Amino acid sequence: MGTVPAGGGSPPVVGGAPARTVSRAGAGPARAGARETPVGAYRAPVDGVPRLLRAFDPPPQPWLAGHRGVDLGAGSGATVRAPAAGTVTFAGDVAGRGVVTVLHDDGLRSSLEPLSPAVAPGARVDAGGALGALTGDAHGGTPGGPALHWGVRDGDRYVDPWALLPGHGPVVLLPLR
Numbered sequence: 001m002g003t004v005p006a007g008g009g010s011p012p013v014v015g016g017a018p019a020r021t022v023s024r025a026g027a028g029p030a031r032a033g034a035r036e037t038p039v040g041a042y043r044a045p046v047d048g049v050p051r052l053l054r055a056f057d058p059p060p061q062p063w064l065a066g067h068r069g070v071d072l073g074a075g076s077g078a079t080v081r082a083p084a085a086g087t088v089t090f091a092g093d094v095a096g097r098g099v100v101t102v103l104h105d106d107g108l109r110s111s112l113e114p115l116s117p118a119v120a121p122g123a124r125v126d127a128g129g130a131l132g133a134l135t136g137d138a139h140g141g142t143p144g145g146p147a148l149h150w151g152v153r154d155g156d157r158y159v160d161p162w163a164l165l166p167g168h169g170p171v172v173l174l175p176l177r
């Protein structure tokens with residue numbers, strides 16, 4: 001990690017050199033102890049090319065309805081995987097559905113549902129590590145589903161998980177140092 005590509009002068013490629021980082025610029029004040037997210041640190045929490053069934057649609061005010069995450073198509077029983085490395089902070093039932101939360105190394109927190117957890121709080125997971133099996137549809141009948149709901153929080157603020165995936169944006173590439 002951290003090597004500078006030889007030859008220089010080539011345009012930055014999202015998802016390319018691991019030494020580059022993604023900035024969530026413009027997304028509000030920097031959180032305390034914020035760390036940058038290496039490009040390519042995140043992957044979809046389901047295998048294969050991710051199918052976005054419902055996009056992130058945050059409410060204009062925190063108390064209003066909205067969609068605080070993305071819904072990804074997956075087969076029932078599909079393995080749900082950690083979107084990035086981190087530590088499991090919750091694995092259990094919330095209002096009758098299985099939820100796993102992972103605190104990632106960049107400080108973001110992913111929550112995934114509904115699944116039957118195969119991990120316990122405190123467990124360390126790599127990106128792509130199995131968290132459990134999808135148990136149904138996140139919203140009880142998503143067209144094209146079953147759908148896995150993936151929410152990402154930065155402190156108490158929800159961010160768009162889709163923008164964390166390689167090749168999606170907006171992202172800002174920061175200079176190598």
Ligand SMILES: [Zn+2]
Binds near residue numbers: 067069070071139150
């Ligand atoms: Zn959802």
